[in-house]
Amino acid sequence: xxxxxxxxxxxxxxxxxxxxxxxxxxxxxxxxxxxxxxxxxxxxxxxxxxxxxxxxxxxxxxxxxxxxxxxxxxxxxxxxxxxxxxxxxxxxxxxxxxxxxxxxxxxxxxxxxxxxxxxxxxxxxxxxxxxxxxxxxxxxxxxxxxxxxxxxxxxxxxxxxxxxxxxxxxxxxxxxxxxxxxxxxxxxxxxxxxxxxxxxxxxxxxxxxxxxxxxxxxxxxxxxxxxxxxxxxxxxxxxxxxxxxxxxxxxxxxxxxxxxxxxxxxxxxxxxxxxxxxxxxxxxxxxxxxxxxxxxxxxxxxxxxxxxxxxxxxxxxxxxxxxxxxxxxxxxxxxxxxxxxxxxxxxxxxxxxxxxxxxxxxxxxxxxxxxxxxxxxxxxxxxxxxxxxxxxxxxxxxxxxxxxxxxxxxxxxxxxxxxxxxxxxxxxxxxxxxxxxxxxxxxxxxxxxxxxxxxxxxxxxxxxxxxxxxxxxxxxxxxxxxxxxxxxxxxxxxxxxxxxxxxxxxxxxxxxxxxxxxxxxxxxxxxxxxxxxxxxxxxxxxxxxxxxxxxxxxxxxxxxxxxxxxxxxxxxxxxxxxxxxxxxxxxxxxxxxxxxxxxxxxxxxxxxxxx
RNA sequence: GCGGGUGUAGCUCAGUGGUCAGAGUGCCUGCCUGUCACGCAGGAAGCCGCGGGUUCAAGUCCCGUCAUCCGCGCCA
Numbered sequence: 001x002x003x004x005x006x007x008x009x010x011x012x013x014x015x016x017x018x019x020x021x022x023x024x025x026x027x028x029x030x031x032x033x034x035x036x037x038x039x040x041x042x043x044x045x046x047x048x049x050x051x052x053x054x055x056x057x058x059x060x061x062x063x064x065x066x067x068x069x070x071x072x073x074x075x076x077x078x079x080x081x082x083x084x085x086x087x088x089x090x091x092x093x094x095x096x097x098x099x100x101x102x103x104x105x106x107x108x109x110x111x112x113x114x115x116x117x118x119x120x121x122x123x124x125x126x127x128x129x130x131x132x133x134x135x136x137x138x139x140x141x142x143x144x145x146x147x148x149x150x151x152x153x154x155x156x157x158x159x160x161x162x163x164x165x166x167x168x169x170x171x172x173x174x175x176x177x178x179x180x181x182x183x184x185x186x187x188x189x190x191x192x193x194x195x196x197x198x199x200x201x202x203x204x205x206x207x208x209x210x211x212x213x214x215x216x217x218x219x220x221x222x223x224x225x226x227x228x229x230x231x232x233x234x235x236x237x238x239x240x241x242x243x244x245x246x247x248x249x250x251x252x253x254x255x256x257x258x259x260x261x262x263x264x265x266x267x268x269x270x271x272x273x274x275x276x277x278x279x280x281x282x283x284x285x286x287x288x289x290x291x292x293x294x295x296x297x298x299x300x301x302x303x304x305x306x307x308x309x310x311x312x313x314x315x316x317x318x319x320x321x322x323x324x325x326x327x328x329x330x331x332x333x334x335x336x337x338x339x340x341x342x343x344x345x346x347x348x349x350x351x352x353x354x355x356x357x358x359x360x361x362x363x364x365x366x367x368x369x370x371x372x373x374x375x376x377x378x379x380x381x382x383x384x385x386x387x388x389x390x391x392x393x394x395x396x397x398x399x400x401x402x403x404x405x406x407x408x409x410x411x412x413x414x415x416x417x418x419x420x421x422x423x424x425x426x427x428x429x430x431x432x433x434x435x436x437x438x439x440x441x442x443x444x445x446x447x448x449x450x451x452x453x454x455x456x457x458x459x460x461x462x463x464x465x466x467x468x469x470x471x472x473x474x475x476x477x478x479x480x481x482x483x484x485x486x487x488x489x490x491x492x493x494x495x496x497x498x499x500x501x502x503x504x505x506x507x508x509x510x511x512x513x514x515x516x517x518x519x520x521x522x523x524x525x526x527x528x529x530x531x532x533x534x535x536x537x538x539x540x541x542x543x544x545x546x547x548x549x550x551x552x553x554x555x556x557x558x559x560x561x562x563x564x565x566x567x568x569x570x571x572x573x574x575x576x577x578x579x580x581x582x583x584x585x586x587x588x589x590x591x592x593x594x595x596x597x598x599x600x601x602x603x604x605x606x607x608x609x610x611x
Numbered sequence: 612g613c614g615g616g617u618g619u620a621g622c623u624c625a626g627u628g629g630u631c632a633g634a635g636u637g638c639c640u641g642c643c644u645g646u647c648a649c650g651c652a653g654g655a656a657g658c659c660g661c662g663g664g665u666u667c668a669a670g671u672c673c674c675g676u677c678a679u680c681c682g683c684g685c686c687a
Contacts, residue, residue: 119637
C-alpha cells in the first residue's frame with residue numbers, strides 16, 4: 001500500500017479538520033524560506049493550503065524544505081492545526097488552518113517555468129501565444145481550471161435539461177461531405193481514391209435532419225464544428241455548439257426549448273441578471289430600431305429616422321441619399337456635445353471604416369430655445385432643426401450623429417456600430433446583465449451583388465412563411481422565413497429554423513438559389529431522397545457553447561474558455577501544427593504540393609496561384 | 612486579401628540619432644522561526660524579431676519581411 005496517496009484535497013480543509021492526520025498531493029505554488037522555518041503553499045485543483053516545516057519540530061525535514069522550488073510535485077504528510085493568532089489569511093478558504101508537515105515526498109521536480117503561475121497580475125499580460133504553447137502549465141492557474149470546471153458544469157446542465165425534455169444525445173460523423181455553399185470546408189484526403197475528399201462538418205446540419213426522418217423526434221449533441229474562415233476575438237475555426245433538432249413542431253415549440261434551456265443553464269451557473277421572458281422582435285423591426293439583426297438591448301438609444309426633416313432640408317447630401325432610395329438616420333450620443341473637435345473627427349473616421357461617406361453631427365447646446373453647433377445647421381431652417389431635435393429626443397449636451405447614404409444597408413451597419421460604441425463609452429452595456437432576445441422572421445434569401453445571385457440567408461432547407469410563397473415570382477427579397485436567432489448582449493449566440501419538408505417548396509427554393517437539378521442531385525441527393533420517404537415536419541437550432549461560457553465569465557476572448565485553443569490563422573503553438581508531412585504520406589494520398597508564393601521572389605510564380 | 616497596434620533579459624516593460632544595454636519580477640548563492648507578493652545582501656542573464664538602407668554614429672530614422680494581437684472583408 002502506497003503511503004503518498006492523498007487522503008484529502010488541499011482547498012477543502014478548514015477548522016473542523018483540525019487535529020487530523022492528512023496526506024496531500026499537489027504542486028508548489030510558492031515557497032517562503034526563513035532558513036529554519038519554511039512555508040510552502042501547496043496547490044491542487046481545489047485550491048491552496050499552507051504547509052509549515054519547523055526546525056524545532058522536525059529538524060530532519062528542513063534541508064529538504066529549503067531545496068523545494070516552485071511547481072515541484074509533492075506528497076505532504078502532516079497534521080491539520082489552527083494557525084496562530086494574527087497569522088490568519090482571509091484571502092484563502094484554508095486561511096485559518098495550516099499543515100504541520102511530518103514528512104514530504106518530492107514526487108517530481110520541475111524546471112523553472114517560462115512564466116510565473118503564482119503571479120496572476122502578470123499572467124494577465126503574458127503573451128498569449130506563449131501561454132498557448134505551454135497550455136498544460138497555463139491551465140494549472142486557478143482561474144483556468146475554474147473556467148474548465150464551469151464549462152464542464154454548463155455542458156452537464158445542458159445535457160440534463162435536454163434529457164428531461166425528452167431529447168437523445170446522438171453522435172454524428174466527423175468525416176462528412178463537402179458543401180461548397182457557406183463557409184470554406186476543411187478537407188480530408190481519401191487514400192483509397194486519390195482526388196476524393198471528406199470534409200469536416202461546418203455543423204451536423206444534414207445528419208440531424210436525417211435523424212428526424214429516422215424518427216428520432218428529439219435529438220441534441222454537443223458538437224464540434226469546423227469552418228475554415230478568418231478568426232476574430234470571439235471566433236475560432238474549430239468550435240463547439242449545442243445542436244438540436246425536433247420533429248412535429250412549429251417555430252414556437254423550438255423557441256420555447258431555446259429559451260427554457262438558456263434560462264436553465266444561465267440561472268444555474270451565473271448570478272447575472274437574466275431578464276425573462278426573452279423579448280422577441282422580427283428581423284425587420286430589429287433592423288429598423290437597431291440597424292442590425294443582433295441588437296444589444298441592454299440600452300436604448302434606438303436609431304432615429306430623419307427622413308421627414310431630411311426630405312425638406314436643402315442639403316444635397318440628404319436629398320441625394322433619399323432620391324436614390326436611401327435613408328437618413330441618426331443615433332443620439334448622450335453628453336457627446338462635450339467632445340473635442342478631434343474626438344468628433346475620430347468618430348467620423350470610425351464611421352468611414354464601415355462604409356459611411358461621412359458623418360453629420362449636431363451638437364446640442366440647448367433645446368428650448370434651439371441652440372446648436374453644427375456644420376449642417378445652415379442647410380436647415382430653424383423649424384427643421386427643432387423638429388430634428390424633437391425626433392431625436394435630444395437634450396442639452398447631446399450630440400446627434402447622422403448618417404445619410406443611398407444604401408439602407410450602409411446606414412444600418414454604420415449606425416448600429418456607432419450605437420454600440422456610444423453604449424460602451426457611456427457605460428450603458430451593463431456587464432452584470434445578460435440581455436437575451438429572440439430575433440425572428442429573417443429574410444429567406446439575400447441578393448449577392450458579386451455573384452448576381454440570390455443567396456440563402458440561413459441555409460437552403462429553411463422554410464419560408466407559407467403566406468409569402470407568392471413572392472417567389474415577384475420579389476424574393478420580401479420572403480420572410482421561419483428562421484430565428486438567439487442574441488445576447490449584441491452578439492449572435494445561436495440560430496435555427498423550421499425546415500422544408502415539402503418537395504414542391506424545396507424545389508422552388510433550389511430554383512431561386514440557382515441550384516439546378518444536376519447539382520441538387522450531386523450535393524443534396526441523399527437528403528432529398530431521404531425526404532421522399534416520409535419526412536416529418538421538423539426544425540431546430542444550434543447555439544455556441546464557447547460564447548455562452550464567455551458570457552458567463554465576462555471574457556471577451558474565446559481562447560480563454562477553451563482548453564487547447566488555436567491562435568491566429570489556426571496555428572497551434574503547442575503541437576506546432578499544422579505541419580508538413582512525409583513525401584511518402586503525400587504519395588500514398590496522391591497529393592502533390594504547389595509551393596506557396598510567399599517566399600518566392602520571382603514575379604512569374606503568381607500565375608499558378610489558385611485564388 | 613486589407614487596415615491599425617506590438618516585437619528590447621525567462622516574463623512584463625522603460626529607453627530624446629551620441630557612456631546605452633536598463634527597471635521590476637523570476638532564476639542562482641548566502642543570511643533569516645510566523646510568512647502568505649516575506650525581508651535583506653550578492654550574482655548570472657541580451658542576435659534590441661529578421662534582412663537591407665540612410666548616417667561619422669541606429670534599439671531609436673527609412674524600406675522590406677516575419678510573428679502576434681485587434682478590426683474590416685469573409686463566416687449558408
